[in-house]
Amino acid sequence: MAVAVVKTGxxxxxxxxxxxxxxxxxxxxxxxTGGDLFVIEQQNQRRGGPPLHVHHGEDxxxxxxxxxxLVQVGDQRFSLAKGDCVLGPRGIPHAWAFSGxxxxxxxxxxxxxxxxxxxxxxxxxxxxxxxxxxxxxxxALLEFYGMKRLGPPIQL
Numbered sequence: 430m431a432v433a434v435v436k437t438g439x440x441x442x443x444x445x446x447x448x449x450x451x452x453x454x455x456x457x458x459x460x461x462t463g464g465d466l467f468v469i470e471q472q473n474q475r476r477g478g479p480p481l482h483v484h485h486g487e488d489x490x491x492x493x494x495x496x497x498x499l500v501q502v503g504d505q506r507f508s509l510a511k512g513d514c515v516l517g518p519r520g521i522p523h524a525w526a527f528s529g530x531x532x533x534x535x536x537x538x539x540x541x542x543x544x545x546x547x548x549x550x551x552x553x554x555x556x557x558x559x560x561x562x563x564x565x566x567x568x569a570l571l572e573f574y575g576m577k578r579l580g581p582p583i584q585l
Contacts, residue, residue, distance in 0.1 A: 433461065446553050449562070450475045453549065459542040467542035469549065470494065471535045473527035480564075481524040481580035482571055487539045489517040491525055496533025499583055500525045506583075526583040548574035 435441050440454040441461070447453070451471035459467050473496070481501065491500050492514040500507050500515050502523045507515050517523035527533040539545040548570070555566055568578040 446549065447556060448549055448553050449479065449556065450477060453553075455546070455549075456536070457538075459546045462542065464542050465540060467539045467545045469537050471537060473529075473533040473535065476527055476529070476585050478526035478582055479524060480567065480578050480582050481522055482576050482578050483522045484517075484519050484539075484543075485575050485577070486519060486543045487541060487545060487575075488519050489523065490536075490538040490540075491515050491517065492536040492538070494534035494536055496527060496529040496531065496535075498525055498533060498535060499528045499585070501583055522579050524580075524583050526585055528585055544574045548576075 433441060435456050438454070440446070441458050442455055445452055445454055448471065451473050453472075454470045456470055457466055457468035491498070491509065493509045493511055495511055498509045500509055500517075500523070502515060502517050503521050508528075509515065525535070527535070551570055551574070555570060556562060564578070571578050
């Protein structure tokens with residue numbers, strides 16, 4: 430198991446990732462934990478977030494570092510601010526949206542790591558591909574990596 434310190438603003442792999450509307454840094458990569466954990470930080474400057482979806486193999490923890498977020502887990506919606514967190518258990522539909530007016534930072538942890546690192550790498554590449562994102566491309570990518578798109582993003 431690798432041990433590494435990842436400083437504020439730094440990425441474990443040495444470069445930032447542009448994932449959808451979020452500037453993303455990988456903090457703990459899959460190989461660091463033998464597949465037990467994957468942790469990323471997403472910085473958001475635009476309101477909104479991903480569509481309602483479900484993970485079949487990973488729990489997802491949402492921890493707010495800065496800003497305000499709305500997180501849906503199952504049928505419940507939670508307004509979260511700095512220091513708040515909520516767990517999205519595997520098999521339970523969830524979504525999140527940056528709802529603040531400045532900049533938000535959200536720490537996302539996936540346990541086990543599953544294919545989440547590969548998913549985010551592929552999603553980043555999709556954004557740079559001809560035609561960019563679409564609901565159909567997003568849904569196909571989610572399915573390939575063990576998730577399912579269930580509905581639209583949270584409307585703010």
